[in-house]
Amino acid sequence: MIIGSHVKMKAPDYFTGAVQEALSYRADALMLYTGAPQNTRRTDTARMKIEEGQEMLRKAGIPLSHVIVHAPYIINPANRTDAATASFAVEFLYREIQRTAALGAELLVLHPGSWTVTDPETGIRSAAESLNRLGDYPEPVTVCLETMAGKGTELGSSFEELAQILEKLNHPGHYGICLDTCHIHDAGYNVTDFDAVLDEFERVIGMDHLKVIHLNDSKNVRGARKDRHANIGKGEIGFDALYRIAHNARTAHLVRILETPYIKEQAPYGIEIDMLRSGVYEEERLSF
Numbered sequence: 026m027i028i029g030s031h032v033k034m035k036a037p038d039y040f041t042g043a044v045q046e047a048l049s050y051r052a053d054a055l056m057l058y059t060g061a062p063q064n065t066r067r068t069d070t071a072r073m074k075i076e077e078g079q080e081m082l083r084k085a086g087i088p089l090s091h092v093i094v095h096a097p098y099i100i101n102p103a104n105r106t107d108a109a110t111a112s113f114a115v116e117f118l119y120r121e122i123q124r125t126a127a128l129g130a131e132l133l134v135l136h137p138g139s140w141t142v143t144d145p146e147t148g149i150r151s152a153a154e155s156l157n158r159l160g161d162y163p164e165p166v167t168v169c170l171e172t173m174a175g176k177g178t179e180l181g182s183s184f185e186e187l188a189q190i191l192e193k194l195n196h197p198g199h200y201g202i203c204l205d206t207c208h209i210h211d212a213g214y215n216v217t218d219f220d221a222v223l224d225e226f227e228r229v230i231g232m233d234h235l236k237v238i239h240l241n242d243s244k245n246v247r248g249a250r251k252d253r254h255a256n257i258g259k260g261e262i263g264f265d266a267l268y269r270i271a272h273n274a275r276t277a278h279l280v281r282i283l284e285t286p287y288i289k290e291q292a293p294y295g296i297e298i299d300m301l302r303s304g305v306y307e308e309e310r311l312s313f
């Protein structure tokens with residue numbers, strides 16, 4: 026099992042701080058935003074202490090393919106109703122691909138976006154058009170569209186919608202999928218039978234497209250379309266199902282990333298990783 030969590034990358038340590046945080050959880054993977062997730066202000070990669078961070082990973086035996094980047098969620102590829110905003114989003118996304126490559130990472134997770142004032146079909150066409158504007162870029166980075174909970178007008182809450190975006194792409198080799206367990210549970214999939222979910226994924230999208238897994242419990246019942254993450258074992262999915270997903274043999278080569286909430290301002294990731302490795306769930310360890 027390859028597992029890590031979302032970690033912070035911030036001044037003054039940037040990438041070395043992010044790697045240090047992951048190592049403190051005894052993780053063998055990590056996911057970061059290149060700046061605040063809710064804005065598009067970004068520090069120059071030359072100041073991000075990338076080589077030092079890569080050296081720390083090398084010493085820890087963690088390959089760069091276990092570093093995942095998440096694009097900021099205010100980028101909405103599915104909304105092209107305002108031309109200036111739409112072209113800014115594409116330009117920003119391309120710079121994010123370049124930052125991902127500068128870190129030595131290979132996977133950039135992106136929310137497909139919301140159709141807002143249009144309709145799902147227009148949203149699907151707009152998302153594909155935004156991505157097609159990136160063209161056949163040279164960086165060795167795969168943009169991974171994330172499965173979404175279906176909150177509001179969010180696209181990507183069914184494998185079919187994601188497949189419809191993928192089939193409209195001019196350079197499909199640049200794209201993959203990030204599967205988020207909280208999101209697909211909230212979208213109505215029964216993740217307690219994960220092999221059946223993967224069979225469905227294989228039928229609709231194809232397993233080769235699956236690149237990374239977000240492992241989260243959910244505060245809400247299946248189908249609630251809410252997108253509120255819970256700590257492992259404390260939500261409606263439950264520890265046993267998440268443990269089975271964590272150790273699922275068909276996806277053993279894929280990185281798992283925890284995006285569970287802090288508890289009393291403390292990161293739960295070291296404990297969650299430990300429990301998912303051992304298979305022993307002790308709820309009191311998550312009650313700080």
Ligand code: FE
Nearest residue numbers: 095134136171
């Ligand atoms: Fe996400």
Ligand code: FE
Nearest residue numbers: 171205239284
């Ligand atoms: Fe996620």
Ligand code: ZN
Nearest residue numbers: 207208252254
């Ligand atoms: Zn979420």
